[in-house]
Amino acid sequence: MEQSNYIQITTYCKKTKIDRDFVQALEQYGLISVKVSEPEPLIAEDDMPEIERMFRLHKELGINMEGIDVLNHVLKRMQTMEKELFKLKKRLELYE
Numbered sequence: 001m002e003q004s005n006y007i008q009i010t011t012y013c014k015k016t017k018i019d020r021d022f023v024q025a026l027e028q029y030g031l032i033s034v035k036v037s038e039p040e041p042l043i044a045e046d047d048m049p050e051i052e053r054m055f056r057l058h059k060e061l062g063i064n065m066e067g068i069d070v071l072n073h074v075l076k077r078m079q080t081m082e083k084e085l086f087k088l089k090k091r092l093e094l095y096e
Contacts, residue, residue, distance in 0.1 A: 006035055006042035018055050026054060029069050 013020045023043065027034045032051060035042040043051070057063045057071065
């Protein structure tokens with residue numbers, strides 16, 4: 001199991017200038033996971049590039065949360081298909 005570092009949402013939002021409500025909306029849509037902690041919830045360091053990518057989609061392209069959710073789903077599906085294609089190519093090389 002992977003070990004992740006965590007950062008408080010408020011600290012992350014101040015450093016990146018990403019609105020806290022946006023991060024909470026991502027969590028509500030299930031696009032990121034938030035670790036419940038006192039005194040404040042935490043986000044995983046692994047999720048930070050994803051948050052920033054989704055924020056750019058929202059801010060620069062004007063894509064709403066539903067659109068971001070769909071794009072995220074399609075991207076993950078494509079990554080899964082790429083991995084499967086890579087495995088199939090490797091298996092095919094055995095028969096050549």
